[in-house]
Amino acid sequence: MSKKIFLCAISNISSGHCLEDCKFCTQSVKYGASIERFYHKPIEKIVKEAEAARERFAVGFCLVTAGKGLDDKTLRFVCEAAEAVKKEVPELNIIACNGTASLEQLRALKNSGVGSYNHNLETSENFYPQICSTHTWKERYETCENVKNAGLNLCTGGIFGLGESLEDRESMLNSIASLEPASVPLNFYHPNEALPLKDKTLPIEEALEMIRLARAILPNQRIMIAGGREITFGERDSEIFAAGANAIVIGDYLTTSGSDPMRDHRMIEEAGYEIAKECNEH
Ligand code: SF4
Structure with missing residues (x-):
């Protein structure tokens, strides 16, 4: 049986007004990047995106809000969006991504x-x-622990290409392993002229090596290649699966465009893999 590849789509439901200063992120107001900024995406639009994602075989749908964490108003909004999506597209696993959370x-x-x-x-x-x-990083780790204590599946990963050393990469992957997450999104830095980080895209061989390293440290997790796939791997992106990934984000990312999901379906099938139809398949 061929290896199954899981697809996940993301929806930026509140964009670009974050007061934090993460140097790799165009959603920080501090850097003035030229991106779309809005507070609350209309619920009907979120549901339409979820339906479209499912039609394109996504098994996961992620509701992302920019900002350090949840306040009461944002929590109500995300809950409302999740309930609406669950009602219309019950097959989708809903992932929330809203920063620090109690x-x-x-x-x-x-x-x-x-x-x-x-x-x-x-x-x-x-x-x-x-x-x-x-x-702080500790605060991030604590939120991950809260996720597990709340009985939710934890999805935690990171980003390569910020100028970190190999030792930093290994350390991050070991910290992720210590949390025993269900899935691990790996992002590759996508340079933007507004950002203070002037690092360039990682060379493809180095990026593939990072996926191999992640798979060695995280043998049982779903490893998902997320932001930066197109710019880092280009037309060689099917090689991410042989390196150890078994999931990708399809469609657009938070502030950058992704490739056409139909093209991704073809890429997966031509490389000899099968697209998973349910989130809990093995
Ligand atoms: S949206 Fe998240 S990653 Fe971006 S600046 Fe804010 S806290 Fe950092």
């Missing part, structure tokens, strides 16, 4: 139909102060 807030999300919570460690604990000064 146990109580995470339980509220779970009660609204959210199945997983995404909160990335981003990089190693040591390197983190060099990419963000407005909150």
Whole structure:
């Protein structure tokens, strides 16, 4: 039986007004990147996107809000969006990605139909102060622990290509492993002229090596290649699966365009893999 590849889609439901200063992120207001900024995407539009994602074989649908964490108003909005999606497209596993979150807030999300919570460690604990000064890595780790304590599936990963060392990469992957997440999104830095980080896209061989390293450290997790796939791997992106990935994000990312999902379906099938139709398949 061929290896199954899981597809996940993301919806940026509140964009571009974050007061934090993560140097790789165009959603920080501090850098003035030229992106679309809005507070609340209309619920009907979110549901339409979820329906379209399912038609394109996504098994997961991620509701992302920019910002450090959840406040009461954002929590209500995400819960409302999750309930609406669950009602219309019950087959989708809903992932919420809303920054720092308390146990109580995470339980509220779970009660609204959210199945997983995404909160990335981003990089190693040591390197983190060099990419963000407005909150700590520890705080991120604690939110990941809260996710598990709330009974949600944890989705935590990071981003490569911020100028971190190999030691930092190994450290981040080991920290992720210590949390025993269900899935691990790996992002590759997508340079933007407005951002203070002037690093370039990682060379493809180095990026593939990072996927191999992640698979060696995380043998049982779903490893998902997320932002930066197109710009890093180009037409060689089917090689990510032989390197150890078994999931990708389809469609657009938060502030950058992704490739056509139909093209991704072809790419997966031509490389000899099968697209998973349900989230809990093996
Ligand atoms: S907290 Fe999240 S949205 Fe805000 S700048 Fe950092 S990565 Fe971007």
